[in-house]
Amino acid sequence: MTTASVTYQGQLRTMAVHLQSNNQIITDAPTDNHGKGEAFSPTDLLATSLASCMMTIMGIKADDMGLDITGSTAEVTKLMATDPRRVAQVDVLIKAQGVISDKDKKILQKAALTCPVAKSIHPDILQNVEFVFA
Structure with missing residues (x-):
């Protein structure tokens, strides 16, 4: 489909x-x-998809563990390279909400870092991910 x-x-x-x-x-x-920059660019969507996927997979894992991470946020920074023009680096800062033990933090971090988008992005694209737990 x-x-x-x-x-x-x-x-x-x-x-x-x-x-x-x-x-x-x-x-x-x-x-x-050469654009207007009035909306996400396709490369913005690639970088944003990484953070969205990470948070979705964290949400699935948190639900399985009986945790509530509602209100968690992610900040995304995309860095471009030239010759050829491409995404060179994506920085993601995940600010997780909720009462989360140290053991559960590690589980959620691993879930995020192994999300489908993270595993689909070419290895030449540097993924810097930082987690801050409330």
């Missing part, structure tokens, strides 16, 4: 539609690459 449909709308903008839910995502080229 097809996951999404992406339409080029001109002026370096696309609209992606998630076919199961009909949710939409607009992308723009970044200002440093």
